[in-house]
Amino acid sequence: MQVRGEHSPVSTIYDVAARAGVSIATVSHVVNGHGSIRQSTRDRVMHAVRELHFVPNNAARGLSSGSKKVIGLVFARVPSEWTTCSSSEEGTLLFTDSVIRGAELAAQRDGYSLLLHSTGGAKAASAVAALTGATDGLILTDRVLPERRVTPFARYFPIVLLAGSGRSRTSVTVRVDNRLGMHMMAEHLVVKHGLRRLAFLSGAAGSPDSDARADAFRRTAEALGATVEPGEWWRGDWSSAGAAVTVQRRLRLGAPLPEAIACANDSSAIGAQYALSAAGIQVPSEVAVTGFDNIPLARHLTPGLTTVHQPIQQLGVVAVEALLAKVSGAQTHARDIVLPTRLVVRASCGCSSDALAGLARWRSDDAMLVEEAS
Amino acid sequence: MQVRGEHSPVSTIYDVAARAGVSIATVSHVVNGHGSIRQSTRDRVMHAVRELHFVPNNAARGLSSGSKKVIGLVFARVPSEWTTCSSSEEGTLLFTDSVIRGAELAAQRDGYSLLLHSTGGAKAASAVAALTGATDGLILTDRVLPERRVTPFARYFPIVLLAGSGRSRTSVTVRVDNRLGMHMMAEHLVVKHGLRRLAFLSGAAGSPDSDARADAFRRTAEALGATVEPGEWWRGDWSSAGAAVTVQRRLRLGAPLPEAIACANDSSAIGAQYALSAAGIQVPSEVAVTGFDNIPLARHLTPGLTTVHQPIQQLGVVAVEALLAKVSGAQTHARDIVLPTRLVVRASCGCSSDALAGLARWRSDDAMLVEEAS
């Protein structure tokens, strides 16, 4: 029924009670700070606790209290058995990690632990179901489960969606304002730089984030009289390697290059820029390149990467807060929480040092940040 | 004693048993695939399971079986209440995330979940103690706890150290070969490029990894007749921003610059390179810059970053495997598991395209990889 390993001397509340000459109820009280306990009793108990290295067993605690104090964060992974990181995962590394840090921080603040699980494909549904029994609530990131398949879970279990379409009728969704970000980017390229022939290098196929960014970019660009090359030519996978390959393939096509390539994320932008440079094409004088995310490295690239800033860590924080609200029974209605994005102008779009210096540092009316080219 | 929230309809094994007209033992058997069950019974049970959305409660399961099927991964965080990411954390982002992915993968493969926790400073010890009650074993990464403080825990609980000194007498340590990596780097800079005045830009203060890299670099360089500037001038914090600031401060010092700056990690190298470029100093013709990690972006930088490759994800995999071996009672003796590193030569050290083309692509004798400058 139970196997004790090498590291057995785990003590229970009974051991402590016996050692201190009190009942387990008393031990529970002093350990959890409930009720009022005579100081001498408390001391005896705490002494025993230390002597025996007593730590409450979370499983028992969870079983008794009905709350495991654990929430799960599920992210997508290509459904494979590989031990190595696929290139498409590389591109989402920074994103995922920032989310994790934010989530862990917020969870810890409320006394919860964070359980991590990656899944995808056919096994995703059963994996999510299993997690349902191990946690008090789940955060499902983009692409782990089609939104219609999360509904059944969300009906009887607290679930928050991270980066979905925002159209879920059963769950809270937390995401960033992709549309506004790419709208500002397109406007900047077309209006500010007068570029007319554009391209959007996408992220992984089927990603709502990538789709939203592509759509917003195209709409704004076309509304302003610019053209955007067909998406089939510009399929990426969030990674710098994937973007480099895509750009190289496009180069071999021979057709005149677009004047600007807006990438779905910063990693892709780095790969795109690399492929262009390797082919002897100057960025940004011949082709402008932009990103999305504003990873810390972005400002230290050459040229500095013009991109859209999104508060990734905050995304994790907000998702956890929304989830914990659900867990405690409040706020159970479906909501769409959208975090702001802002344009960060550096040099890769073609803004020169002079031009940057000429602009106001902050233009809060359209949430644009202009960095000095130091 | 127990509060049911909004999402109550969680069913127990009793509900299923009642619905299917069998005992809970039978339900347990079919759910876990034990014993031999008549097909018709199995069908009835599974039908009830699906009808009631039954998922076994992990807390109860863990309590009963004595195994929670959860392992914890603890990483260091600056002891603060900030919601934002400190700059020193930014630098370890990629590292931590890769480790997490590897760990999660390996854990899942063995049916375990991964619990994440960040801590540091004074609260670390009690945090680790608490995790002791929530998991079956712990992986402690660099700097969460001084090694002498983990010993008491390791005596009665399965613990694996990730990236320590390798000198622990009580725990398994999993780390990469920092010394060999930096040895090869120093040798390359001094012997291959004939550089004599060097510098090592460190990671966060007190990090065994950074210290080992610094020490190995200095020893090899000095043994080969080169000099390395005092460490006080070159303190970084793993981040690109920190490295940029350090380099800028060094520039203001006015003294002649070293001919090469070996950085403790790739993020720092990017920041260093940025600061140099911003000051009008050419890399690598005037000053060579190298990294450590070989992050995916490294080959897509301009110039391509010469660095030391370390199998970060593998680090997580191996740590989990070692931990699970301990958990199951085998392999409890202290060991020092060292994963290999290898030199990756690109352009930032001064190797030209021609030089690179002239070298063999693989020189397995000294684990050096020479990339073509595509």
Place this chain on the structure above:
DNA sequence: TTGTATGCGTTATCAG
């Protein structure tokens, strides 16, 4: 093949 009964380590509700 299936059912009965017990224990796992807590929390929490009562009495005292």
Place this chain on the structure above:
DNA sequence: CTGATAACGCATACAA
């Protein structure tokens, strides 16, 4: 202020 004691949901030895 402290002590019995009943859940909590599941696994499993044992009985039928």
